[in-house]
Amino acid sequence: MDTDIEHLDKECDKVGIDKEIDCDETIEEPIVGMSFSSVEEVRSYYMKYGKQKGFGVCKRNSRQDDDGNVRWICLACARGGTSKSKAANVMKPRQTEKIGCMARINARLNDEGGYTLSKVILDHTHVCSPGKARHFRCFKKVDARVAKRLEINDEAGIRLSKNFKAVVVEAGGYENVPFGEKECRNYIDKARQLRLGVGGSTALCNYFDDMQKRNPEFYYKIDVDNEMRLKNVFWADARNRAAYESFGDVITFDTTYLTNAYKMPFAPFVGVNHHGQSILFGCGLISNEDANTFEWLFESWLKCMNDQPPNAIITDQDKAMKIAISRVFPTSRHRFCLWHIMKKLPEKFGSHYQYEEIKNTLHKCVYDSFSEKEFEAHWGDMLDTYDLHENAWLVSLYSDRYFWVPAYVRDTFWAGMSITQRSEGMNAFFEDYVNTKTTLKQFVDQYDSALRRKVENEAIADFNSFNTKIPCITRYPLEKQFQKAYTIAKFKEVQEELRGLIYLTTTFLGCEGARYKWVVADEVQVSDNFLKRVNFTVEVDEDPLDVKCNCKLFEFRGILCRHALRILTQLGKDTIPSKYILDRWKKDVKRKYIFVKSSYDTSSIDDTRRYDRIQNAFYELCSNASKAESSCVKLISQIEQLKVQYPGIVDCDTSTTVDPVTSMEGTTGRVLSPLVVRSKGRPPTKRKVHPVEKSLKKSSTRRRLHRDEVEVPFY
Incomplete structure (x- = not known):
């Protein structure tokens, strides 16, 4: 029926x-x-x-x-x-x-x-x-004019409910619309399926081949099993690869959040640009989360980046990742996601009768320890106080302390990324376009739209940094030096350090040769409504001018700390040595990747362009003919005659299908779509949740929503 x-x-x-x-x-x-x-x-x-x-x-x-x-x-x-x-x-x-x-x-x-x-x-x-x-x-019928608008709005990322409401408003009410929201949804689903013309992995391979034709620097690699079924895939376009040359010193990698219809984890390689925004260095879809799969993905990415490993890499606490990174990036400093570790507290100790005390003590041990020696002392006291020497989770954390404790990683430059909020933020960014029901053919289409938006956000930030400025909050000449050099986002971070000068007091300890030493007392907020007075040591060499603070903020984030700035202003220094103003944060540096045209910049479908040209030509004609009934009838009659001359045909030059096999090494035959896999990174949706974890879920979710563009605290 x-x-x-x-x-x-x-x-x-x-x-x-x-x-x-x-x-x-x-x-x-x-x-x-x-x-x-x-x-x-x-x-x-x-x-x-x-x-x-x-x-x-x-x-x-x-x-x-x-x-x-x-x-x-x-x-x-x-x-x-x-x-x-x-x-x-x-x-x-x-x-x-x-x-x-x-x-x-x-x-x-x-x-x-x-x-x-x-x-x-x-x-x-x-x-x-x-x-x-x-x-x-x-x-019920979606006419051609409305259908075209629905497609355009869908490609722009407008939700279908709002898309349909716009049609209703234009028609003057629901009673004037000859179809419902269900018909719109069905039409959009069909349009998405037809957008790439073929299904599953074939669409993915065709997309990669097309991107490579548009730009030879587009790189991709596909991994298949013995049955020629898609297992893993990695790709990066020319802009991703060029951006890595400027900002590839620190990357984050995370597979926790976004999946597609095949439940393949989305695995982006993410860095941070001169505005503090997330920037993509390539990404993959993987079928498993074991060491061999990660090793394949890391090797593919390293080859794409001309065998130049990053200086530092941040991941979550995953043994398989740790093994793969030690094999593929032996020279890179590896760090675990601190947030991922601390959020496990309710799961590990939620049922303990002293949960709140253990949580507060562990937080102080991690966040309030400003040296390795101090951390060791606090950790030992915690184990003794609560008799936790036999706790397996804490034992494993302590053995891995060099991978996650702030006191052990401050001496490495992390570009301000203390956790994997960059890759999580990139996942959140793509969630506007991709969800767990997205097929591979829909994924590649929406992926392009998401990257275009990311590039546009950076272009807007560039424009604002060149055409606007934030007024200085002090009279120190060195602040103007930062104002002139840095992007707005990074200058705000400098100003945050300058605001902290009012909480500092200094004590001169003396000098050894040309090296002067001060103790700078700072009021550090270590928990809600609690300030801790901490002493930091600042050493200054006069010739050439060199300043070091044991808080190591500059080594960690690339921003000169308030303690060093306090001493420099006391000494009457009007300028900062160039080595403390990183090119990485400068707004006037000409970076290669902004001149590289992305493959997705030219990926507009040709028939869409032709459709728009024809539609624009009809606007004036329709407007003129609608003024009189006779003209209207005549034009409709002529259009009916034109329908015979232009039946629904497909141009042979736009219907070519690419054999996906040509893009893979050592394989023959057609690639099959992947099987639905189950990844270990996402727990079952019906997992029992402890009441303590429920109470913490709301606040942790709120924090995650702002991680993409907002810089996290020092730790």
Whole structure:
């Protein structure tokens, strides 16, 4: 039955039934003997009549001869026939529109080649409502003009609910829209499927091949199993690769959050640019989260980046990642995500009767220890106080302390990234375009849209840094030096350090040769409403000018700390040595990647451009012809004639399908779509949650929402 209605809808589309039905036109009742020239005309007539009277229409039956010509056809009320309940519970039957209505018409092929009504039943066994007829499926149709707008809005990332509401507002109300939100959703789903023309991994391979043709610097690698089924894939475009030359000293890698319809974790390699924004260095989709898979992905990425490993890499606490990184990036400093570790506290100690005390003590041990010696002392006291020497989780954390404790990693430059908030932020960014139901063919299309937006955000930040400035908050000349050199985002960080000068007091300890030493007392906020007075040591060499602080903020974030700035201002220094103003944060440095045209910049579909050109040419013509009825009728007649000259054909030059095999090394045959996999990084949705964890979930979620563009605290 549903197939009949869909077939009828397609036939109605061909003859433009909706456009022909005029609410002011009166359709005469069908009678036996009425003649029509074709089956399409019979359908068109009965559809008009059904809409006028208020009932739906479907094709009940038909018969063809050996040549395929329709001998007779039966069109009936959509509420005819009977239905069998398919509900699993017979006590909860599903609703049905089938009530056995007998209203129908039969048409037979006559001697002239036309069709004559041979049987007509007008009486219905139900109430007909012309005002509600638009809700029947047979009358619901998304016209070409609205369909195009829906597609454009969908590509722009506008949610379908808002997309449909815009159509309703333009039409002047729901009653003027000949379709519903469900039809819009179905159309968009079909449009997404047809956008790339082919399915699954073939679409992915075709996309990669097309991107490589547009820009030879586009890189990708595909891993398949023995059955030629897609396992893992990695890709990076020319801009990603060029950006790595400028900002690839520190990267984050995370697979925790975003997946697609095949449950393949999305694995982005992310850095931070001169504005403190996340920047992509390539990404992958992987089928497993074991050491071998990570090793394949890391090796693919390293080869893409010309075998230049990063200085530092941040991941979550995953043993498989740790093993793979030690093999592929042996010279890179590896650090665990501090936030991922600390959020496990409710899971590990939520049932402990001293949970709150243990949590507060562990926080102080981690965040309040400013030296390795201090951390060791606090950690030992914690184990003794709560008798936790045998706790396996704490034992493993202590053995890995060089990978996550701030006191052990301050001497390495992390570009301000103390946790994997960059890769999490990139996941959150892509979530606007991609979700867990996204297929591979939809993924590659939406991926381009997301990257275009990311590039635009950076362009806006560049413009603002060159065309606006933030006023200085002090009279120190060195602040103006930072104001002139740094981007707005980084200058704000410098100003935050300058604001901290009011909390400092200094004590001169003396000098050894040309090296002077001070103790700078600072009030550090270590927890809510609690300030801790901490002494830092600042050493200064006069010639050449060199300043070092044991807080190591400059080594960690590349921003000179307030303690060093305090001493420099006390010494009357008007300028900062150039080595303390990093090129990485400067706004006037010409970076290679901004001149590289991305593959996705030119990935607009050619037929979309042609459609827009034709549509623009019609605007003025339609406006002029609509001023008089005669002109309107004449133009419509001419358009009907043009339809014959331009049928629905596909240009041979735009329908080429690429064999995905040409892009893989040592493989033959066609790549199959991946199997649905289960990744260990995402716990089951029905996992039991401790009450303590529930209470913490809301606050932790709020913090994660702002990680993409907001810099995290020092630790």
